[in-house]
Amino acid sequence: MTYRMIVGLLLISLPAMLLAHGGMEHVTGVVKAIDATSVTVETVKHETMVVLLMPGTDVMKSGVKAKIGDLKVGDRVAIHAEKNKDGKLEAHEVSFGPTKAP
């Protein structure tokens, strides 16, 4: 009986284990402002989003590792970010520049 109860409890907890995972936000748009700590993006729906730049943020220009200083206002950008405990977006990867030769 006890064994069945333990198995039952584990089965009940399984869906929560599978569903309670964090998500990654994808922000695509045009750079409106940039500084050492954040990049402001206007999305295609004209939402303005601020994404924090972290020490571990990967920056890729045309598929090649680059520096955040290479990113300019007006560039098209795709950012993969995650919300921190304060609800602010922290960038994991910032990609910009065409990925195909013209």
Add this chain to the structure above:
Amino acid sequence: MRILAILGIVVIAAVIALFFVVPREFSTRSEASVAESYVATHVRGWSIPAKYKSMRNSMNCTDEVLGQSRTHWADHCATCHANNGSGESMFGKAMYPKPPDMRRPQTQNQSDGALYYTIKNGVRLTGMPAFGEPGDADADSWKLVCFIRHLPQVSAEEERQMQKLNPKTPEDLEEERQEEQFLNGGSEPAPSGHAHHH
């Protein structure tokens, strides 16, 4: 009398367990307690047969083997353990117990055979399943032991290569295509330009 004493110990243990578990509401977001961590690491360590603890990896960890095991890791292991072995993946961060940071001594100090045994047998009451058929001669798992040893030295370039090999849903692939189209000067990217991605 003796039965009553045993029952008393069982009841006290159950009350203590409930005291720690119930306030957490069975949430997987909590960090494992010191007691749970101790059980997870030490008791599990004791359960690994001595034969495996003393086993050395006979696989020659060449660049070719590391390349194969890196691909295998990205496809089968990184979903929970992350490409760099930190456990900081979407699933890993929300699991209970969380996968260990395999770059640290807690994992790196284990013997080759202990790592192999864990891959082959999994770990009960965690998200770690048993992989492959039972036995001591699974070349792919020994190659993974090579890669686990390499984890502390995984480079950013290796991580980028692995990202391309990580399992993706059709939705992920479509989102990647739309982002690439947008960066190449095409029209609209993802419908909202701000997508929540699981």
